[in-house]
Amino acid sequence: MNITVIGTGYVGLVVGACLAETGNPVVCADVDQDKIEGLKRNVLPIYEPGLDDYVARNQSQGRLGFTTDIAAAIGSADVVFIAVGTPPDEDGSADLRHVLAVAEQIGTHMRRELVIVTKSTVPVGTAAKVAAAVSKHATLPFHMCSNPEFLKEGAAIDDFMKPDRVVIGVDNDHARSVMAELYAPFVRTGKPIIFMDIPSAEMTKYAANAMLATRISFMNEIANLCERVGADVDNVRKGIGSDGRIGPAFLFPGPGYGGSCFPKDVKALVRTAKECGVPLRVLDSVEEANDAQKHRLFEKLGEVVGDLSGKRIAVWGLAFKPNTDDMREAASLVLIESLLGAGATVVAHDPVAMHETQRRIGDRITYAETSYEALAGADALAVVTDWNEYRHPDFARIKSALKAPVIVDGRNLYDTQKMRALGFTYSSIGRGGKA
């Protein structure tokens, strides 16, 4: 089966590389010429652990190719995955411009019977819109399929190669058998392929992200309350996470969720609900709580440092989470804007996301080569992303580098008692106030 993946971002590149890894001939197509030229030389546009090896190996073995010739890529395909971006429109709805533009191209350039798979996260009803756009030009039969992607940036290869489940929305047997064959190598350990109707598959993706975002906002608000009542959210988290009905995942409080998915998918689902006249009150609050949480680190810095004007603040971690350089909706950006707005200066470190941050906000902040270099002469350290290298730092070195021994920890990486004993003013999330 010849596979074409259109859109070579986080999702398209992982999908293409992993499908090539199981022996399929795959072409990844994108309109971004620089990205494609780089990929042809095995230069990846993103940081994703392990992906470079997959790309290089499959490209050198002739199973994986990259092109900007989208017409030719469609013409050679038996299965086309649409993996272009679906950014939020001004009203919060998913912007389907790229998806529908690709659909028209598919209809124009398809040369054989096709299975068309929407991999992008798209609202219910999009597969029908894609089918309509393809039909405007198509002279051959095609079959729609919705196959939402659940990979996590930072662990994307593992998530794709060993998924918890694969969700596939189909409305005919041909598409079903093609997709079952394609995914068979990834579910050999018995993990399910869950076939369903197309609208349910489209909805499943939004419901999954909305549920995860809800857990995060819920715990962030519980953490804020813990601070006021003198409880420790880490204990509370363990106490509830060990309940089989609740489970331990996605209960860590922090500086608010970010990334390319949760913020935009929650917004899009809320928008869909509004259009349908169905209240999603819980999700309205999830978003509101998250927006507020993104200001918590700034508020905490104000509490422990006082007036931030003229102060120098070191920031550890810029990416929205560890093991990625994705800065979309990162909590660090909200903190940095607030600090700069208050007249502070910022010196930041991140193991991989400094280049991407600089691309976005330029030299309004200083970038430090190492985590310790960021500390020199700073009035406080704010920990924003829980990269492994920040977990066990040399506290004596931190203390001697900082102008004042002040740490605001947005990820609860350090032990409160130990930090006090070491003489730090240490403020974290949900652990009995500013301590």
Ligand SMILES: NC(=O)c1ccc[n+]([C@@H]2O[C@H](COP(=O)([O-])OP(=O)(O)OC[C@H]3O[C@@H](n4cnc5c(N)ncnc54)[C@H](O)[C@@H]3O)[C@@H](O)[C@H]2O)c1
């Ligand atoms: N990033 C994630 O973790 C993740 C996880 C699951 C689902 N998704 C969903 O997958 C989709 C893609 O996300 P992403 O993070 O990979 O996006 P991305 O922005 O990293 O990549 C999108 C790519 O599509 C290309 N593109 C845009 N229009 C095109 C066109 N007309 N023809 C060819 N290429 C075109 C862009 O140049 C870009 O390279 C989104 O709908 C997203 O919600 C993302």
